[in-house]
Amino acid sequence: MSGPVTREDGAHEVFADLPPSPAVWCSGLHKRYKRRTAVDGVSFTVERGEVLGLLGPNGAGKTSVIKMLLGLVRADAGEVLLLGRRAADPNARARVGYLPELFRYQPWLSAAEVLALHVRLAGATVPEQERRDCLALVGLADRAGDRVGGFSKGMQQRLGLAVALVARPELVILDEPTSALDPLGRADVRDLLLSLKARGVAVLLNSHLIGEVERVCDRVVILDKGRVAASGTLPELLGQRELRLRLDAVGPEAEARLAAAGRLTRSGEGYAVALPAELDDAVVPDLVADLVRLGVRVHAVEPGRISLEERLLDILRTGPGAGGIRSEERSDEAGLRRLPGGLSERSERSQLSPGEEQR
Numbered sequence: 487m488s489g490p491v492t493r494e495d496g497a498h499e500v501f502a503d504l505p506p507s508p509a510v511w512c513s514g515l516h517k518r519y520k521r522r523t524a525v526d527g528v529s530f531t532v533e534r535g536e537v538l539g540l541l542g543p544n545g546a547g548k549t550s551v552i553k554m555l556l557g558l559v560r561a562d563a564g565e566v567l568l569l570g571r572r573a574a575d576p577n578a579r580a581r582v583g584y585l586p587e588l589f590r591y592q593p594w595l596s597a598a599e600v601l602a603l604h605v606r607l608a609g610a611t612v613p614e615q616e617r618r619d620c621l622a623l624v625g626l627a628d629r630a631g632d633r634v635g636g637f638s639k640g641m642q643q644r645l646g647l648a649v650a651l652v653a654r655p656e657l658v659i660l661d662e663p664t665s666a667l668d669p670l671g672r673a674d675v676r677d678l679l680l681s682l683k684a685r686g687v688a689v690l691l692n693s694h695l696i697g698e699v700e701r702v703c704d705r706v707v708i709l710d711k712g713r714v715a716a717s718g719t720l721p722e723l724l725g726q727r728e729l730r731l732r733l734d735a736v737g738p739e740a741e742a743r744l745a746a747a748g749r750l751t752r753s754g755e756g757y758a759v760a761l762p763a764e765l766d767d768a769v770v771p772d773l774v775a776d777l778v779r780l781g782v783r784v785h786a787v788e789p790g791r792i793s794l795e796e797r798l799l800d801i802l803r804t805g806p807g808a809g810g811i812r813s814e815e816r817s818d819e820a821g822l823r824r825l826p827g828g829l830s831e832r833s834e835r836s837q838l839s840p841g842e843e844q845r
């Protein structure tokens with residue numbers, strides 16, 4: 487016969503049923519350096535296994551936000567939870583990998599020694615073979631014994647990535663991880679990020695390389711002047727796709743078929759059909775097949791969508807208003823108002839439902 491369920495056992499069962507807490511949850515972060523406001527009410531979440539891109543112009547506050555998440559800069563206001571724990575909790579910190587924007591490793595150590603040192607600092611145990619594999623993952627397998635002082639900038643950045651990854655983190659925060667890398671190195675990092683994501687590791691990526699962000703990120707938060715100017719998934723941020731067609735012999739029936747696929751605009755032989763953001767793979771081939779069947783001569787079919795770079799420039803120049811992009815300022819305020827002082831970690835989480843705060 488099983489014994490009586492203690493309060494602790496009961497609590498354990500209740501919490502075991504809860505979905506995992508977000509990898510990052512922050513609400514209402516503020517930071518001033520003397521009279522300059524660097525971060526002005528920033529809130530967002532990074533879910534487990536998600537790659538979140540942090541974008542914004544120079545001085546927007548991206549690095550300040552990252553440093554506040556990690557406790558490297560003290561926030562003037564706001565709350566941070568990492569992996570469901572207070573950011574200062576050593577148990578949370580040990581499970582976070584971080585590549586700073588600017589860093590220098592001890593030039594007299596070898597790459598292997600730098601990794602061993604950081605494993606010790608994280609309080610982790612990582613066998614030597616796994617540390618070697620980590621160096622191989624960033625393309626430094628044959629430089630393990632070389633002193634870091636002789637490394638190129640790109641090689642130091644690769645080592646920085648290995649340091650961020652070596653202690654098997656559940657959350658990786660990368661501040662400009664590819665700024666010194668050649669195109670091949672950037673492609674390697676993209677693959678690396680996708681493999682982390684496939685393993686359920688959450689990634690917060692700060693990068694000015696927008697094409698990179700567009701390729702790997704599930705969601706993007708755009709900062710401007712210390713505030714969240716916009717955030718969302720790529721389809722949310724980029725809006726509708728467009729299909730541009732060059733056609734002739736288009737009869738009324740074919741025109742009706744085009745209009746059925748999406749809002750239709752025409753100039754001469756050129757037709758543009760606005761398609762929904764989330765598109766079934768069969769929509770375009772089916773449309774072309776139907777047009778051909780209706781006697782239309784199809785000269786060209788081109789997919790078109792505004793790029794993230796165009797959208798970012800648009801937001802920074804004109805504000806987030808156009809295109810149905812959410813500004814999170816309102817939820818920041820809500821987050822702050824709803825944060826009662828002195829609550830326990832768990833009760834804060836359950837009151838705030840961090841995952842839902844942004845939805």
Ligand SMILES: Nc1ncnc2c1ncn2[C@@H]1O[C@H](COP(=O)(O)OP(=O)(O)OP(=O)(O)O)[C@@H](O)[C@H]1O
Nearest residue numbers: 519522523524542543544545546547548549550551
């Ligand atoms: N230690 C500091 N002392 C004083 N001001 C600072 C400090 N760190 C950052 N700032 C200021 O805070 C603002 C935000 O800087 P931050 O480095 O967070 O921006 P960023 O978005 O990461 O910029 P970049 O893309 O250029 O790296 C800037 O105006 C910067 O001058």
